[in-house]
Amino acid sequence: MKPKNRLEPWLFSLPAIIIYTGVVIFPLIWSITYSFTNWSGVGNKVFIGLDNYIRLFSDKTLWTAFKNNIFFMVVGTTFQLIAGLVMAILLTNITKGSNILRVVYFIPCIISSMAICKIFEKMLSVQPLGVIPAIMKFMGLKPIAFLSEYDLALLWVSLIDGYKFCGLYMVIFYSAFMNISRDVVEAAYLDGCNRFQQYRYIRLPLIKNIFFVVLVILVNGTLKGFDVSYILTNGGPGNATELVATYMYKTAFSMSKFGYGSALAVFILLESLAAVGIVRLFEARSHKNE
């Protein structure tokens, strides 16, 4: 439809443009400019060219955080994909009560990460004995303080973060399964396709697009992982659960290195853009192979 005058569409959209630009676009550009300075948050910004970026390469903590983050991404993505898929498959295979089941499966998604972390902090604690070590003891195992074990803390952080969100992927996969035409599945059934084959050859290939959508969300989300690591273990023990975002946050707000922190912020931006690009590339290739 035509506007009354050239100004009209802008009257509709200007308030949103102003707020959005002020909140998202300007700070993003400023982050990039700050990243070329040495600045502690107060006083003058000193322009130092690419020094912050050169420093990124020799920053051992960053590489530990990056390595941790890759682990966090791989474990979190795999766990959530599998848990989401399994729950969705269970739901598509029951006739009664699937709605109630879906409601229960989704519960962790609507709870704040702070609440989830506090609950798990207590459930995992050894002194006093929490639920999970108590079960281990009951089974005759030695209770382990998972969150203070250097080798296990990151695994638990990844799983708890995944636990919080896997219900979301159940819903996405479930509605994808529901959208598959009944005829296709029925025909396969008549052709003697068993349940496993039905998923392997028919249902899963049919939801491949959704699969890649979920993969993009997961990779993108886990690369920006922050809450669970920051709240539950604060990056520790040592740097065992430090992620790139928590490292950036501490560098800026605890150590007041705003210039270097901005370089890390730009790193997070580029990293997640690159990762999404890579997943998209795989997607394009998998379509070509068909």
Place this chain on the structure above:
Amino acid sequence: MNHLKAGKFTGFIFYMIILLFIVIQSYPVIWVVMSSFKSAEDIAGSAPYAFPASLYLGNYAKALFSSKLVKYFLNSTVVAIFTLIGIIVLGAPSAYAISKIKFKQNEKLLTFFLIGMMVPIFSCLIPMFQIYNDLGLRNTYLSLILPQVGFGLPMCIYLYTGFMRFVPDELMEAAAIDGAGHWTKFLKIMMPIAKNSTVTIIIYNFVSIWNEFTYANTFMTKDTMKTLPIGLNDFVGEMGRRDWGATFASIVIAILPTMIIYFILNRQVMEGMAAGAVKS
């Protein structure tokens, strides 16, 4: 199609797996509710998975009357309401302009907003902190409302344009009184038709606003301005010992509103959050 045909044993395994997931997904919440009714001695003395010895309400009394929890609850509510209003009031007209008013930059404007979906909040946090600090906005509601409105707009506009595009122009023209301008059409015709989109956008954003951690942790340093997620970290008394009973009670109080909304509107919540995730 009936799984019972698959034999009794596989059927049994199948239901065991379903049950296992039910336990895993709901146990933490059941556990925290149970623990919130335990007295300090009960928490220290009994097994962590045991039922409370009696229905002890002291933790709730402590959380409600001798802490700032009520104030945090109020803060969270104010932030949530104004953020939601901001997102809808700013987002809906822009989406209308993009999808229903012909002008040269329709597509460019949409792309401009969609860029925001790819921007991690961490890439904006430092300048935000600086700006709010300079403007004296830290420890005000605005410092939580503004960033969440700004980052909420791309999704909102995307969902609205996705819907509004497919509302036929003829319908809008026919329903409008002759000569009605765009504002009338937008308010009187489009917004009522787009009700479902509005519900989706509100629910998706409500859950994430209510649970928001990063901005609140960064911009709210004053005790009286904390929101619920940050406030759950209170109850650390002398010698750094945490009062777990009161913490559990606060957690229950903090998750109650989302739980209630969720049990009433579960379908919309699940679909809204899934839509939000898929689109971003």
